[in-house]
Amino acid sequence: MALVNEQFLKLPGSYLFSDIAKKVAAFKESHPDKDLIRLGIGDVTQPLAPACIAAMNKAVNEMADKTTFRGYGPEQGYDFLTKAIVENDYLPRGITLSTDEVFVSDGAKSDTGNIGDILHADNRVGLTDPVYPVYIDSNVMGGRAGELQSDGKWSRIVYIPCTGENRFVPQLPTERVDMLYLCYPNNPTGTTLSKAELKKWVDYALANDTLILYDAAYEAYIQEADVPHSIYEIEGAKQCAIEFRSFSKTAGFTGVRCGYTVVPKEVSGKTRQGERVSLNALWNRRQTTKFNGASYITQRAAEAIYTPDGKTQIRRTIDYYMSNARVMKEGLEACGLTVFGGVNAPYLWVQTPDKTPSWKFFEQMLYEANVVGTPGVGFGPSGEGYIRLTAFGEQENCVEAMRRLRNWLY
Amino acid sequence: MALVNEQFLKLPGSYLFSDIAKKVAAFKESHPDKDLIRLGIGDVTQPLAPACIAAMNKAVNEMADKTTFRGYGPEQGYDFLTKAIVENDYLPRGITLSTDEVFVSDGAKSDTGNIGDILHADNRVGLTDPVYPVYIDSNVMGGRAGELQSDGKWSRIVYIPCTGENRFVPQLPTERVDMLYLCYPNNPTGTTLSKAELKKWVDYALANDTLILYDAAYEAYIQEADVPHSIYEIEGAKQCAIEFRSFSKTAGFTGVRCGYTVVPKEVSGKTRQGERVSLNALWNRRQTTKFNGASYITQRAAEAIYTPDGKTQIRRTIDYYMSNARVMKEGLEACGLTVFGGVNAPYLWVQTPDKTPSWKFFEQMLYEANVVGTPGVGFGPSGEGYIRLTAFGEQENCVEAMRRLRNWLY
Numbered sequence: 111m112a113l114v115n116e117q118f119l120k121l122p123g124s125y126l127f128s129d130i131a132k133k134v135a136a137f138k139e140s141h142p143d144k145d146l147i148r149l150g151i152g153d154v155t156q157p158l159a160p161a162c163i164a165a166m167n168k169a170v171n172e173m174a175d176k177t178t179f180r181g182y183g184p185e186q187g188y189d190f191l192t193k194a195i196v197e198n199d200y201l202p203r204g205i206t207l208s209t210d211e212v213f214v215s216d217g218a219k220s221d222t223g224n225i226g227d228i229l230h231a232d233n234r235v236g237l238t239d240p241v242y243p244v245y246i247d248s249n250v251m252g253g254r255a256g257e258l259q260s261d262g263k264w265s266r267i268v269y270i271p272c273t274g275e276n277r278f279v280p281q282l283p284t285e286r287v288d289m290l291y292l293c294y295p296n297n298p299t300g301t302t303l304s305k306a307e308l309k310k311w312v313d314y315a316l317a318n319d320t321l322i323l324y325d326a327a328y329e330a331y332i333q334e335a336d337v338p339h340s341i342y343e344i345e346g347a348k349q350c351a352i353e354f355r356s357f358s359k360t361a362g363f364t365g366v367r368c369g370y371t372v373v374p375k376e377v378s379g380k381t382r383q384g385e386r387v388s389l390n391a392l393w394n395r396r397q398t399t400k401f402n403g404a405s406y407i408t409q410r411a412a413e414a415i416y417t418p419d420g421k422t423q424i425r426r427t428i429d430y431y432m433s434n435a436r437v438m439k440e441g442l443e444a445c446g447l448t449v450f451g452g453v454n455a456p457y458l459w460v461q462t463p464d465k466t467p468s469w470k471f472f473e474q475m476l477y478e479a480n481v482v483g484t485p486g487v488g489f490g491p492s493g494e495g496y497i498r499l500t501a502f503g504e505q506e507n508c509v510e511a512m513r514r515l516r517n518w519l520y
Numbered sequence: 521m522a523l524v525n526e527q528f529l530k531l532p533g534s535y536l537f538s539d540i541a542k543k544v545a546a547f548k549e550s551h552p553d554k555d556l557i558r559l560g561i562g563d564v565t566q567p568l569a570p571a572c573i574a575a576m577n578k579a580v581n582e583m584a585d586k587t588t589f590r591g592y593g594p595e596q597g598y599d600f601l602t603k604a605i606v607e608n609d610y611l612p613r614g615i616t617l618s619t620d621e622v623f624v625s626d627g628a629k630s631d632t633g634n635i636g637d638i639l640h641a642d643n644r645v646g647l648t649d650p651v652y653p654v655y656i657d658s659n660v661m662g663g664r665a666g667e668l669q670s671d672g673k674w675s676r677i678v679y680i681p682c683t684g685e686n687r688f689v690p691q692l693p694t695e696r697v698d699m700l701y702l703c704y705p706n707n708p709t710g711t712t713l714s715k716a717e718l719k720k721w722v723d724y725a726l727a728n729d730t731l732i733l734y735d736a737a738y739e740a741y742i743q744e745a746d747v748p749h750s751i752y753e754i755e756g757a758k759q760c761a762i763e764f765r766s767f768s769k770t771a772g773f774t775g776v777r778c779g780y781t782v783v784p785k786e787v788s789g790k791t792r793q794g795e796r797v798s799l800n801a802l803w804n805r806r807q808t809t810k811f812n813g814a815s816y817i818t819q820r821a822a823e824a825i826y827t828p829d830g831k832t833q834i835r836r837t838i839d840y841y842m843s844n845a846r847v848m849k850e851g852l853e854a855c856g857l858t859v860f861g862g863v864n865a866p867y868l869w870v871q872t873p874d875k876t877p878s879w880k881f882f883e884q885m886l887y888e889a890n891v892v893g894t895p896g897v898g899f900g901p902s903g904e905g906y907i908r909l910t911a912f913g914e915q916e917n918c919v920e921a922m923r924r925l926r927n928w929l930y
Contacts (some may be wrong), residue, residue: 405817
């Protein structure tokens with residue numbers, strides 16, 4: 111008989127966003143006349159940059175002519191794109207990468223989910239809490255999570271709490287971890303680490319031979335000077351960190367699908383016998399075996415982001431979202447709420463009044479203000495008492511949502 | 521320390537196609553004036569169907585306007601595409617599927633590689649030999665292959681030989697297997713199974729509680745009436761088989777990236793305690809966790825294949841390749857060679873004269889006829905003494921290659 115991977119059966123049956131969708135649907139059914147404003151899901155709303163549109167139309171037309179047609183491309187991505195990435199995202203920050211340290215993919219969700227393929231099931235995983243659910247769920251599937259306990263935590267995962275009490279600056283774990291997920295600017299809290307704070311984690315990783323899986327999907331939203339855009343701005347990080355990047359939020363590619371992962375030649379894991387193994391070689395083997403490259407048309411769109419026009423255009427859209435974030439932060443604070451994030455990230459992490467549980471506040475806000483958010487506890491136990499709002503909506507909706515919240519809370 | 525997945529270290533360091541590329545590069549360097557004809561790699565050469573081009577240009581332009589912009593789509597694929605698949609690829613053959621049994625992806629290589637995520641590492645794997653290398657390599661990574669032996673076989677994999685001796689009709693294994701890979705029309709041999717032959721495998725799977733992983737990536741090339749296009753044409757297959765399909769060869773999507781996997785609601789695996797588990801639910805969980813859907817633009821292109829114009833246009837290209845296959849089969853047979861495949865598949869599996877080893881014949885053909893093929897042994901031990909040629913080239917090159925082989929072999 112074909113045995114299943116029983117780790118899957120440990121996963122809770124329903125997912126955060128489908129639970130939310132059900133509650134919203136129930137509200138709509140009982141209140142068909144009410145106009146909801148959705149600030150819950152982290153999807154973009156603004157159209158693609160004209161430079162990307164032009165590049166894609168051109169690439170599509172190349173596919174119509176056999177002299178310019180493209181079939182299988184390199185699994186690791188076309189040189190034109192890995193070169194643009196290295197020269198624009200890294201070199202200007204003093205980071206030297208070779209193009210074969212960059213692996214283009216169909217998105218950071220795939221890569222952060224699949225990276226476990228090259229790592230042993232016995233590794234002890236650490237992650238900040240609250241957290242992007244993919245890090246946890248993919249480790250449950252990979253057999254690294256242990257058992258789900260009644261407190262909502264998995265027995266073998268080391269949770270590093272990030273809350274208002276520590277101002278979302280996570281403390282180094284007392285228990286050592288082999289693999290550590292860090293996401294900055296952070297999803298869901300919208301908070302960041304300074305260079306000095308990030309350096310503590312790189313130093314920890316070097317001292318403990320820990321692999322950092324650094325998710326920088328929101329890097330393009332950073333506004334402040336002291337916030338690192340890449341973990342490789344920190345000395346020694348190339349020996350201990352893999353970095354994930356995405357064009358989803360940078361350039362509105364949530365439906366176009368493209369991201370990339372940097373695996374420096376220096377970063378290594380170990381065998382049980384203590385032999386060092388290049389993770390670049392393993393990831394290359396994984397990608398060439400189980401992936402066939404991102405769409406050529408998509409890769410041309412990604413290349414266009416790095417042209418002068420492309421840069422100006424994507425910056426304009428990011429500014430639009432960040433101006434939403436400002437409006438929301440001010441509006442929420444004017445309601446007397448405590449708000450984190452929203453300065454270097456499109457996420458606002460809002461403390462509920464009087465420590466109202468996340469789901470209760472979610473329902474109240476839905477029924478009384480007709481605004482949809484995401485309950486913080488859905489991202490992990492330390493998210494209890496918070497709600498996440500996203501700045502990806504239309505400006506007028508953000509303004510109207512703040513008006514509703516003010517009327518409701520006062 | 522972060523331990524690596526040591527299974528990766530068992531994989532041979534170099535890959536078939538990179539070995540070939542190196543040998544071809546060496547030839548080119550020593551013979552810069554020679555004009556090579558490449559019939560080795562299975563990539564298409566003809567442009568996309570105009571219906572697909574029009575659909576993609578339209579979809580690209582939708583992304584330029586916020587009223588038609590698409591962000592995250594369903595991880596399982598858009599309804600418009602799953603509906604077109606169910607109604608065109610299955611219903612006309614008497615197979616009823618619901619759209620949530622179809623999972624659209626970025627290609628069959630990803631899906632055949634990733635399917636192991638939902639299956640236990642202890643399952644015994646069976647596969648026909650020679651074989652598409654992804655089935656083996658992904659099972660090595662997943663810990664199901666055992667050790668590589670001196671005969672080129674992995675110790676825990678059950679090899680089911682397909683050779684001229686059995687006319688490429690594999691015999692049921694004497695040792696029972698839990699998971700069984702079948703690919704028909706076959707890559708690399710280009711051979712097919714009749715309905716009666718395929719029924720034996722479905723019956724075996726039902727009797728032994730074996731999961732069949734059926735790769736039908738070359739289905740569109742079938743010309744003969746008795747050859748099943750889908751394993752679900754065989755009674756009972758929905759209880760025991762997952763089917764993989766690809767638009768790569770059907771519609772030239774090798775650079776566009778789209779395929780799909782059918783996981784019927786009836787097909788199940790088991791836990792160690794003997795509890796039945798729906799594989800549809802597990803694959804859905806896998807895809808929603810580690811994948812974010814295929815590009816919207818790509819999915820619109822795939823939808824266009826199912827329009828009347830699209831159908832006519834892709835058929836014309838397939839006919840072109842199959843006419844190449846005919847020319848090649850006749851040409852090779854005129855040289856006195858024994859040829860399999862090429863009738864319902866774009867692959868020709870050619871017995872080398874006097875049982876010349878595959879690599880030796882490959883080099884002779886390269887140096888003496890300036891034609892590039894793929895050594896059969898590269899697909900597994902039973903491929904020794906064969907060479908694979910593909911029909912995806914330009915017609916004039918196929919004709920010229922046959923002329924060269926005739927001059928060389930006579």
